Amino acid sequence: MVTITDIANACGVSRATVSKALNGAADVSPETTKKIRDTAASLGYFPNATARALKMGRSYNIGVLFSDATGGGISHEYFSRILESVKAEAERLGYDITFIAKDLGRQSMDYYEHAKYRSCDGVVIASADFQDPAIIRLAASEIPTVTLDYSFDSRSSILSDNVRGMETLVRFVHAKGHRKIAFIHGENTSVTQKRLASFRKTCADLGITVPAEYIRPATYHDPRSSGLATRALLALPDRPTCILYPDDLSYLGGMSELEKHGMSIPKDMSVAGYDGIPLSQVLRPRLTTYQQGAEEMGTEAARLLVGQIEKPDVWLPQQITVEGRLLEGSTVADINGNG
Amino acid sequence: MVTITDIANACGVSRATVSKALNGAADVSPETTKKIRDTAASLGYFPNATARALKMGRSYNIGVLFSDATGGGISHEYFSRILESVKAEAERLGYDITFIAKDLGRQSMDYYEHAKYRSCDGVVIASADFQDPAIIRLAASEIPTVTLDYSFDSRSSILSDNVRGMETLVRFVHAKGHRKIAFIHGENTSVTQKRLASFRKTCADLGITVPAEYIRPATYHDPRSSGLATRALLALPDRPTCILYPDDLSYLGGMSELEKHGMSIPKDMSVAGYDGIPLSQVLRPRLTTYQQGAEEMGTEAARLLVGQIEKPDVWLPQQITVEGRLLEGSTVADINGNG
DNA sequence: TTGTATGCGTTATCAT
């Protein structure tokens, strides 16, 4: 490994001068600077991030936290898109990314300890159980954090606009003439609560009364559980005309259940998803769904975190809401004529 | 931050003793060891990975390389499953994961430089253009590497068994009575070459002659291009009875194309995919496909890399082939009766 | 059994 000492020897100057020249200090003559930089390049010198981090107390490394336990694993489309965009933006800003986990090897450590252990300059909490004391400890620590889809007090967060997303969907379905709208929702999280509240409020605003049995619980990203919920809805004496699913993947469970009943989409039942994953748009009929702005969320998360890291004095906690957009698809029938 | 110096002061011993006690050295009395460990715990001490890495020349950090440019991005099911399992196994072994990229901030560096910059103990090359000089440089360097789905000379690699996978599929289809089998393949990579070779060989072994026009190029993970290839196959005077797709996602493009032609699967056309992503098994009819052992590949990659890092003296380059399994599905019709 | 001294590669302070 070539170090500044090697360059110093090659140029016949001190290590201090090399360091300064490389970092563009003003108090080094242009000639020596050039000479030093040239030999650094010719020697193939690269700084050692480890040594630099130790000295400066800044690692240019940000932690990313995915708690697989909550089903928000990396391999879900929505989260992997976020990860990809966080990574891209962080790298653009000169930061590397390290995963933060519980329990590294035989060391048992919590998230905060792990982040400190790796000297992370900040952490993006991408998916987690926000009731977990370990998450709360991290978010309450001196380490800059940005959370996604959840807000801690006095901390920055990026929020997918679940309220508007659900409202948009309901209004779209309503405009197509539907008045009997069912909603299969995911497990109880703050995201679910927002969607549920928005569903209820929008329906109320539109003058729709929603029977309790039209609202059914299921599990995110689990086609099977949504399939069962669908079956229950179909068993009702007064069936809905449209079913909203917790997410696009869950819709697939509903889809096959509907097919089992010999029902065709959207002729016999209208449906809509949530997420707008690529798959939803290659299905036929193309799924009506709300596409969350995952890329933008990741980008903003990285940007916000780095801002806080680099300018802590002027930093203020921010909640950024990222809007998505409706993908109209063709799974919602227009029943205005025969309403 | 609490350091060994704090513990040393608290215990009235030297930092060296603390370091030894914490690392379980034999030459420190049980009592002092206990005392030191207790106060370390009560003070909330955690080692500083940065300082340790600088001192020991070991970072306990492994790089993971995904080159998004080649379409092998993190957000593809197959790769995100690999990433997830590499991460899990690495963490189990006490290693953290950092992404390796080209160009960090305004620094332009190649993969090798990036890995050195972060003092990675090793790198898992998960998806990349293996012709890229930067990749070749990394794989030829002194840094331990493990590649996935590609083998460099004298380096370890984990290979999905593409030869067997394709053979299994073809034999399955053949057993169902099909003799006119078309293959839509992905862009030209070593994986594609293996599948193509295996397709040709298996067909030859089974006494099937494959017309040149039954083999069509497309792009991995791109339903549109496979849709076009499907259309071309349907335009042939002598249509195949079964189409093999480059991957499950690509099948969706074929699926909608077949539907456009009013053809039903598998009555009018049999099909099979490759990958075995969860989606393929919630589709109706359930897709016949070959599931690659992504989790096992990731796990083995991490294990192999750490083995090489920790026991370089007894290390030998290894090629581990991970078998997948056939998911039978029901998209291949049995046409033995009316053959 | 414990402590002292040194260095990993870098940056920063203060002399010169």
Add this chain to the structure above:
DNA sequence: ATGATAACGCATACAA
């Protein structure tokens, strides 16, 4: 404009 020196936190060879 340049250099000597110290320090970041830790581990280790060696001295006591």
